[in-house]
Amino acid sequence: MAASRFDSPEASIAYMKEVAVKRSGFSNWLDVEPIKVWEGESELLLALRPDMTQHHGFAHGAIVGLMADNACAWAAASAVGDVVTGSYTISFLAPAIGTRLRSKGTVIKAGKRQVVVRAEVWAEDDGGASKLVACAQGTIVPKGQIEQKR
Template identity: 35%
Template sequence: MSTHDLTSPMAQRVAASMARQGLMVHLDAKLVRVEKGEVEIALPYADKVTQQQGGFHGGAMGALADIAGGYAGLTVLPEGMEVVTAEYKINFLSAHQEGELRAIGKVVKGGKRIVVTTADVFHIDAQGKKSLCAVMQQTLVPVAQTY
């Protein structure tokens, strides 16, 4: 899998915010790509992200989609702003074990009061096969950064 330059100011802003998220740190989520209006995050398979049958847990998939969409939204907001999720709706399409998940968040509409995003969650197996396993739509609210 290719690596992406994460040294741009926009990528550094997202990385700094993501490093403050205890859940993403605990789950070992990694920032893969940051562009204006689009963010990709990876989540490796591990016992801490599974459900009782050994597949990726829907809660972990939802959290990954929420974070990817949220950070995509952040990329269209000015410095000094953050976002909080007002709501999201997710459809789980398939279950997977092993490999990793990749969530790609994209801004549909950026605004001063709300930001609407989508996220596609893909499973990537050991051979590199990519399968869509969840889709999400999200509403974000811009808020002042408090740290």
């Protein structure tokens, strides 16, 4: 398990709510809720709304992708600091049908130039049922490694 850059699990959640959600237009509009962002692991929750679905009524793939991407990036951020996504690959396994999405990210390896993370996205309903709907692997880049153009 990766060490955390935060002093406590509560501090990490407070930071992610303020920075990763409130300052990100898309995550803020979706109202993504960080549940855990600690020591190289993350868990996020998203209540699904009708405006997040595609024509069959499933959660849109872009929404499922955001949950995988954020789970990867937030797990990495908990270990190495401010990050951006370099790339991710997602496999959609089943239609995302339910009342909410839950994603979990786990750092596989944190290096100086990149962090490799895997994520799972689950669709859940109010009756307690859950189904794995996507899995992803991401390469996350610590912000200090990003070349800034002026």
